[in-house]
Amino acid sequence: MPHEDPDARVGAGRHRLLTLLECAGPLTRSELTERMGLPGTTVAGMVSELLRARLVVERETPARGVGRPPRVLEPAGPAPVVSLLARRDGRLRVAVATLSGGLIAERSRPVDDGKALDAPLLAEAARLLRSALGEAGISPPRLVAVVVSVARPRPHDVDLSALGERLEKPVVPENDANLGALGEAEFGAGRGLDSFVYVMLGHSVGAGLVVGGRLHRGASGFAGELGHVQVQEQEDGSLCVCGGRGCLGRHIGTSLHDFVHRAYAARLSVPEVLSLAARREPGVRRVFADLGRMVGKPLAGLCTMLDPAAVVVDGSLGAAGEPVMAGIREELDRHAAPAVADSVRVVAGELGERAELLGAVALVRRWTLDATLPASRRDPAVAAASALAAAR
Numbered sequence: 408m409p410h411e412d413p414d415a416r417v418g419a420g421r422h423r424l425l426t427l428l429e430c431a432g433p434l435t436r437s438e439l440t441e442r443m444g445l446p447g448t449t450v451a452g453m454v455s456e457l458l459r460a461r462l463v464v465e466r467e468t469p470a471r472g473v474g475r476p477p478r479v480l481e482p483a484g485p486a487p488v489v490s491l492l493a494r495r496d497g498r499l500r501v502a503v504a505t506l507s508g509g510l511i512a513e514r515s516r517p518v519d520d521g522k523a524l525d526a527p528l529l530a531e532a533a534r535l536l537r538s539a540l541g542e543a544g545i546s547p548p549r550l551v552a553v554v555v556s557v558a559r560p561r562p563h564d565v566d567l568s569a570l571g572e573r574l575e576k577p578v579v580p581e582n583d584a585n586l587g588a589l590g591e592a593e594f595g596a597g598r599g600l601d602s603f604v605y606v607m608l609g610h611s612v613g614a615g616l617v618v619g620g621r622l623h624r625g626a627s628g629f630a631g632e633l634g635h636v637q638v639q640e641q642e643d644g645s646l647c648v649c650g651g652r653g654c655l656g657r658h659i660g661t662s663l664h665d666f667v668h669r670a671y672a673a674r675l676s677v678p679e680v681l682s683l684a685a686r687r688e689p690g691v692r693r694v695f696a697d698l699g700r701m702v703g704k705p706l707a708g709l710c711t712m713l714d715p716a717a718v719v720v721d722g723s724l725g726a727a728g729e730p731v732m733a734g735i736r737e738e739l740d741r742h743a744a745p746a747v748a749d750s751v752r753v754v755a756g757e758l759g760e761r762a763e764l765l766g767a768v769a770l771v772r773r774w775t776l777d778a779t780l781p782a783s784r785r786d787p788a789v790a791a792a793s794a795l796a797a798a799r
């Protein structure tokens with residue numbers, strides 16, 4: 408019997424209610440109740456909470472014919488926005504999206520990949536973000552929070568105080584694969600799935616675990632670190648940045664770029680690699696199938712232990728996703744417990760390059776909604792992130 412967490416159900420319900428209003432509003436209370444498919448009193452309770460949190464407003468519509476004009480609910484004010492900051496392929500990138508997941512602005516500028524995320528770089532990030540907001544005509548109060556995508560297993564170890572002070576906004580670091588998982592859970596291939604494993608391979612090697620409808624971070628925040636699963640058993644396996652030996656990430660490299668590079672004399676860019684895969688170039692496809700098998704073996708063990716509904720593979724791989732998924736499937740069929748191998752699906756992420764941005768939206772949305780709950784009912788992970796942001 409799956410364990411049902413009533414808090415998760417309420418949280419997910421309000422989430423859905425707000426999303427419904429953002430996507431299909433304005434709606435009357437009865438239209439909303441019908442669309443939610445829940446008892447009227449439950450929906451009324453959720454509406455009250457959202458009204459109190461000022462996330463939703465209720466207004467009268469112009470009278471039509473006789474009788475009282477209907478009142479409708481809609482999201483409050485101009486759409487609040489969330490920003491994602493990431494460092495990728497030698498560029499510092501900012502993206503801005505509404506809480507309903509609509510992309511508003513994207514900007515980037517070159518940055519030295521080896522440069523630490525220090526105060527000068529964070530000052531540059533703040534300037535880039537301000538110019539992106541200005542260009543899109545978004546006033547600073549509409550920005551709810553900034554999420555910074557980091558590859559570190561314990562993102563909260565990253566000091567982002569310089570950015571928070573400059574922007575006077577909560578700045579939340581989150582692991583890149585966790586963001587991808589949150590994005591797919593809320594907007595993509597993971598919608599409606601109680602549990603799944605998201606596998607990030609495009610820019611770094613990692614996984615995000617969704618268990619019981621929630622992101623599972625683990626006791627020390629290390630959950631899902633696929634790149635640090637030991638695959639080389641010798642005592643002298645190459646040492647990894649995590650302090651372990653023989654980690655999967657050491658075999659693959661830090662990105663698919665590094666992995667594919669081995670098969671080619673020239674240093675290919677990510678778009679070049681993906682276009683070779685799209686043209687079904689046999690060499691590239693074989694390399695990607697190998698990559699799938701390499702991550703597939705540890706995933707088989709994880710699937711046996713976790714019994715997820717699906718393995719959702721990084722949608723940013725584009726045409727390269729197909730041989731990767733075939734490689735993963737092969738290893739799941741070979742090494743996972745047969746009952747699990749039979750039931751787990753291997754599917755492509757639906758959000759492509761946008762998975763992390765939409766994950767940032769999902770994180771902040773959840774966090775905003777959670778702040779309306781009594782402390783005892785908040786998601787501990789989200790409450791910790793809010794407390795951390797408030798302390799800065």
Ligand SMILES: [Zn+2]
Pocket residue numbers: 634635636647648649650651652654656
């Ligand atoms: Zn490691």
